[in-house]
Amino acid sequence: MSMRSLVRAGGVFCLLCVSAAEAQTLRVGHVNTVSDAGIYIAESKGYFKEVGLAIALTPFTTAANMIAPLGAGQLDVGGGTVAAGLYNAAARDIGIKIVADKGSIRPGYNYSTLVIRKDLVESGRYKGLEDLKGLKIGVSANGTGNAATLYSALKLVGLAWSDSESVQLGFPQQFAALQNKGIDGAILNEPLLSLGIHQGFIVKDARDEEIYPDHQNAVLLYGAPFTDRQPEAAQKFMRAYLKGVRDYNDALKDGHIAGPNADEIIKILIDNTDVKDAAVYRQTSPSALDPDGKINVASLRKDLAFFKEQKLVEKPDITADSLLDMRFAEQAVKELGPYRPK
Numbered sequence: 217m218s219m220r221s222l223v224r225a226g227g228v229f230c231l232l233c234v235s236a237a238e239a240q241t242l243r244v245g246h247v248n249t250v251s252d253a254g255i256y257i258a259e260s261k262g263y264f265k266e267v268g269l270a271i272a273l274t275p276f277t278t279a280a281n282m283i284a285p286l287g288a289g290q291l292d293v294g295g296g297t298v299a300a301g302l303y304n305a306a307a308r309d310i311g312i313k314i315v316a317d318k319g320s321i322r323p324g325y326n327y328s329t330l331v332i333r334k335d336l337v338e339s340g341r342y343k344g345l346e347d348l349k350g351l352k353i354g355v356s357a358n359g360t361g362n363a364a365t366l367y368s369a370l371k372l373v374g375l376a377w378s379d380s381e382s383v384q385l386g387f388p389q390q391f392a393a394l395q396n397k398g399i400d401g402a403i404l405n406e407p408l409l410s411l412g413i414h415q416g417f418i419v420k421d422a423r424d425e426e427i428y429p430d431h432q433n434a435v436l437l438y439g440a441p442f443t444d445r446q447p448e449a450a451q452k453f454m455r456a457y458l459k460g461v462r463d464y465n466d467a468l469k470d471g472h473i474a475g476p477n478a479d480e481i482i483k484i485l486i487d488n489t490d491v492k493d494a495a496v497y498r499q500t501s502p503s504a505l506d507p508d509g510k511i512n513v514a515s516l517r518k519d520l521a522f523f524k525e526q527k528l529v530e531k532p533d534i535t536a537d538s539l540l541d542m543r544f545a546e547q548a549v550k551e552l553g554p555y556r557p558k
Contacts, residue, residue, distance in 0.1 A: 241270040245282040245294035250406040251319025251434045251503040256488040258460030267452035277386030278356040286312050289441030300359035300528035307531035311440020313541035316509030319434035324471030327406040327503035328433050329424040345373040348380045354390035354402030355382050359528040364519045365403045368428040407491040410500040432515035454544040461505045466558045507555035509545035
């Protein structure tokens with residue numbers, strides 16, 4: 217090899233070393249459910265790496281527990297069900313913004329819904345939503361969108377929030393409590409929802425599609441310390457995230473993960489969640505993820521009204537719209553172009 221070739225090769229090697237060394241690590245909270253698919257896919261397929269980012273994933277039982285670290289700059293990105301604590305943080309001028317969709321309910325895509333222990337159904341103790349009265353129902357936390365789903369179920373049949381007992385548990389803990397009969401039902405998320413049905417100890421309520429249609433169940437959150445100090449990284453994250461979300465959408469067909477790239481997406485979910493059975497994912501009712509990151513604001517307003525009714529919000533005049541910051545998603549869509557299903 218000539219001296220010139222050696223110098224050129226050495227220069228390329230050095231550039232690669234600098235590029236790898238300069239990869240910026242972002243701290244990202246996740247709740248280990250199918251609604252985190254956009255993050256998992258973007259990481260697994262190298263989309264974050266493409267834009268010079270590295271991702272350090274930190275597990276949480278609920279997005280409510282991400283609020284303090286997001287506001288303090290200990291976490292850059294988070295996401296999960298919208299919580300009353302998010303509005304209370306905003307009331308205290310702790311800057312956290314809703315920046316994109318991270319999971320919603322759509323017809324055929326009911327990834328988070330009410331399940332009841334099968335033995336209660338078989339014994340006749342539970343025949344329908346009216347029988348929620350007196351039951352212990354697991355929710356990820358009171359004052360969350362997860363709890364708002366239970367509230368909607370009760371309201372459908374004229375029951376009050378106090379007519380059932382909400383038990384605050386993370387999704388894996390809900391699953392275990394259903395197995396050992398510590399609770400009677402839960403607002404459970406996929407993939408644990410399908411795993412419990414597959415194992416035969418829970419069933420969906422027959423009216424699951426009616427309980428909370430078009431619910432904006434989960435959102436992506438940025439902390440103000442992140443967006444204020446690292447707006448370029450915030451934009452890069454969003455671009456990579458939406459690429460992952462679009463790959464996820466390509467895997468959806470007829471209410472299941474059954475599209476042309478389903479095998480690839482199922483493997484990524486197996487690698488990143490607690491459920492390791494591909495058959496469970498094939499029967500899963502996955503979350504809907506908007507390929508442009510758009511938010512159902514009407515659903516956020518409905519949940520906020522529930523939080524206010526429960527007197528969980530410190531500032532009565534706060535609005536859902538005040539927490540939205542869609543500039544990163546809108547710019548990412550401009551860069552990526554319109555979504556075209558494969």
